[in-house]
Amino acid sequence: MFIEERHNEITDIIKANGKVTVSEITEKYGISDESARRDLRLLEQKGVCKRTHGGAILANQVSVRPPLDRNFDNMPIYDNYKEISRVASGMIRENDIVYLTAGSLGYIMTSFLPRDIHYTLVVNSVDIGKALRGFDNVDVYIAGGKMRQSGSLVDSFASNFVSNLHFDLCFITGGGLTADFGLSNGTDETATFQRTVIKNSRKKCLLMPGAKIGVDSFVKVCEVDSFDTIITDWDCVENQIVAIEEKGVEVIVVQEN
Numbered sequence: 001m002f003i004e005e006r007h008n009e010i011t012d013i014i015k016a017n018g019k020v021t022v023s024e025i026t027e028k029y030g031i032s033d034e035s036a037r038r039d040l041r042l043l044e045q046k047g048v049c050k051r052t053h054g055g056a057i058l059a060n061q062v063s064v065r066p067p068l069d070r071n072f073d074n075m076p077i078y079d080n081y082k083e084i085s086r087v088a089s090g091m092i093r094e095n096d097i098v099y100l101t102a103g104s105l106g107y108i109m110t111s112f113l114p115r116d117i118h119y120t121l122v123v124n125s126v127d128i129g130k131a132l133r134g135f136d137n138v139d140v141y142i143a144g145g146k147m148r149q150s151g152s153l154v155d156s157f158a159s160n161f162v163s164n165l166h167f168d169l170c171f172i173t174g175g176g177l178t179a180d181f182g183l184s185n186g187t188d189e190t191a192t193f194q195r196t197v198i199k200n201s202r203k204k205c206l207l208m209p210g211a212k213i214g215v216d217s218f219v220k221v222c223e224v225d226s227f228d229t230i231i232t233d234w235d236c237v238e239n240q241i242v243a244i245e246e247k248g249v250e251v252i253v254v255q256e257n
Helices: 003-017 022-029 033-045 081-090 105-110 126-131 156-163 188-199 236-247
Strands: 020-021 049-051 055-058 097-100 119-123 138-142 169-172 176-178 182-185 199-205 217-222 229-234 250-253
Touching: 003 020, 003 022, 003 033, 003 097, 003 105, 020 022, 022 033, 022 055, 033 176, 081 105, 081 199, 081 229, 105 126, 105 169, 126 138, 156 188, 156 250, 169 188, 176 236, 182 188, 188 199, 188 217
Parallel strands: 097 119, 097 169, 119 138, 169 199, 199 229, 229 250
Antiparallel strands: 020 055, 049 055, 176 182, 182 217
């Protein structure tokens, strides 16, 4: 098979599945890891994909906002989200005051949060607040305001609530992250709310699935070096991670089990 034919087939796989791994390429075509990575590098240069630690993902452009009627109860829980949530939960220390993101990663974190130490959680999601009702070791505060269909609260009332609080640690998520544009999200209200939380936090941690790195969403939240730590997964884009680390940000890449 000619190299161009192989590249065309790999392109079809990426377009069909949204991703491809180095191991899939080596097994299918009987080539070395180095050759597979070279193929992906060439396809990236053509704009077909973005390389990750374990392969490549389909090249994206501007990220769209999440659905307004998000239902956590019926939400599929992907392995990378579980691993990011597990590692993030391990950062909480006794007596910490913590802001927990209203996104799906915040909800998944409720399955991994410490149960043997006391701490305080501030949330802006009625669904996450409900999930925390059984935690007798946690003091839970819920930001007030106008509730979205997703169950989150990010309007001016909610922003004013968190503006009067100090956090030892905050967990933030977003629609996209690039080294140049920084963290971005789908709405101005969400961006304003998140800026307030970040400003009032001693330690800032960004939870960012790899597929969202290298993507810009609609509204800029902050520069990438506003965060102390970024936790991502094995699908993260390699050149973006290098550029982010060069800005002095710690990047933790969780591995696939």
